[in-house]
Amino acid sequence: MGKSTIIPFGPQHPVLPEPVHLDLEIMDEKVVRAIPSIGYVHRGLEKLTETKDYNEMFYVIERICGICSFGHGWGYTLAVEGLMNVDVPDRADYLRTALHELSRIHSHLLWLGLLADGLGFESLFMHCWRLREKVLDLFEKMTGGRVIFSICKVGGLRKDITPEMQNDVLKTIKSLRNEVNSLTKVFLDDASVKNRLCGVGKLSKTEAVDLCAVGPVARGSGVNNDIRLTGIGKYLDLGFKPILEEDGDCYARCKVRILELYQSFDLIEQIMLELPQGPVDVPVKGMPPSNDFIARMEQPRGEAFYYVQGNGTKYLQRMRVRTPTNANIPAMVKTLQGCDLTDVSMLILTIDPCISCTER
């Protein structure tokens, strides 16, 4: 055994567009220890609740992350609606579920692209991102924005969708499903992709539970902790069943996300066919009372929770978010121990890190 060396990784590096710093202690091409340090994207937006009222705060919360912006907005409105006892109309709930699943498709396609880029498979990266643009076009039609939508609000949705949009969604999902089929073949059956993913970064079921992993990382290790089963949105009415894999390696985590794409296609098609008529919002009266409420939300990356505390004025007393990547960092550090230096980028990628969520 040689002497150990420390290789700094980041904050500016080619794996992710976001800054994260890792000190990798290397001995003979094996990582002995990985020490993450974060804080490059910290903004301190939770403190803005003191100067922005609960409606304005929604726009700040949506900008926690540009990838799961709809989920963050929805989670926050769920928390405030719970605090103020607002019942959202059925149509709004169905549409929120559909928009959230569309966000999941866009997020997973983005992640698959980054994974392909990490593998060195440039053309696959381009194809994933080409398909992602179709989802963004849908968003633009339905909400007006490509990455930040501002369509959710406390009490429902800001605007309704038209029957033409409904048809557009169905048409796009149908063509996406065909094209994703050919991508799936590459990601799950191609020998060179499998060589990089199979058996790399094993996380056993007990480790995943002990380290409190969430989202596709936990589900790749067979831990069923999908928050969509707890009754948010209309998932239970739609007969939602979580996707679980047992192997716990990078391949399993990739497979979970690919199968989730198909599941989201099914859910969206079902919603667009069964969408009930009616209003999409209810008037909200009064101020958030002196009480607190926690809402949980299954983001594309895992469980996030939103804590709000009111004080009888239009400003919230306290607002706190816990995001999925934060919970997955211990699992990432665990899998990095003892891995090959070349696998570091794969291991960081397969937890699908979102640094701006983590640091806010």
Added chain:
Amino acid sequence: MTYLSKSPWVIHYDGSSCNGCDIEVLACLTPVYDVERFGIINTGDPKQADVFLITGSVNEQNKAVIKQIYEQMPDPKVVIAIGICANSGGIFRDCYNVMGGVDTVIPVDVYVPGCAARPEAIIDGVVKGLSILEEKRKASEVAKEASA
């Protein structure tokens, strides 16, 4: 675009943006917008880059990183601040850990507004930046001749 005498390579750094502008920068490089047609490539190495695309505002921790990347880039170089956060701090201006726009740390040549900045706006900003790059290159050549 006749002044595009060489392929400009870009480097991207995320200051403290929400990812919205970052993924739009990446979207510019992928098939629908595809700036690689014009020879624009995203590089991870500051020493090979001509254009510095920066998203998000500046804070205490990333101030040094931004300066370092800027100083490592060879002259002539252009800095493009993408998104309202990089321009002025945007919605996060009042946050305790946000110092303001990128121009508080390094000189900025082009400001691209938007939250998130649309790919069309980013491409427009880069094209503006390229003409500035060309001017800077000519100016440095003139200076070289004068000194010789």
